[in-house]
Amino acid sequence: MELVRVLYAYIAPGGREILYIGKADGGRSTVRSRWNADDKAGFWRDLERERGIFSHAVAVGQIGVGPGGRLTREFLADLESLLIKWEQPWGNIQGRKKRSFSRPGMEVRCSGYWPGRKQYWDAEE
Numbered sequence: 149m150e151l152v153r154v155l156y157a158y159i160a161p162g163g164r165e166i167l168y169i170g171k172a173d174g175g176r177s178t179v180r181s182r183w184n185a186d187d188k189a190g191f192w193r194d195l196e197r198e199r200g201i202f203s204h205a206v207a208v209g210q211i212g213v214g215p216g217g218r219l220t221r222e223f224l225a226d227l228e229s230l231l232i233k234w235e236q237p238w239g240n241i242q243g244r245k246k247r248s249f250s251r252p253g254m255e256v257r258c259s260g261y262w263p264g265r266k267q268y269w270d271a272e273e
Contacts, residue, residue: 153224159205164263168239171228173221191239235264
């Protein structure tokens with residue numbers, strides 16, 4: 149089965165710190181293409197220079213939506229934003245700012261390996 153729309157994270161050695169959270173929508177981008185993207189060059193350089201981190205793990209999250217739900221690109225972006233809001237990863241500089249939208253009632257539950265919280269929720273600020 150091909151995973152089309154996913155969230156992914158770069159995890160520091162030792163598996164305890166989330167360095168970056170991103171999304172790949174399968175049509176415009178994949179996890180591999182985001183890894184090699186031109187806009188990531190600064191991230192990799194800064195990770196090595198500022199943090200002394202030269203290796204990492206990648207966690208890829210398959211997303212399940214409830215009955216009648218659709219996993220659109222917009223919804224994927226909202227999920228990414230929610231996780232960044234809660235986790236504040238070192239590499240998500242722009243995403244750590246206040247979110248300009250919310251989906252009150254949206255809830256994310258993580259299963260399997262994930263070094264962050266196991267549950268996230270969105271509420272109006």
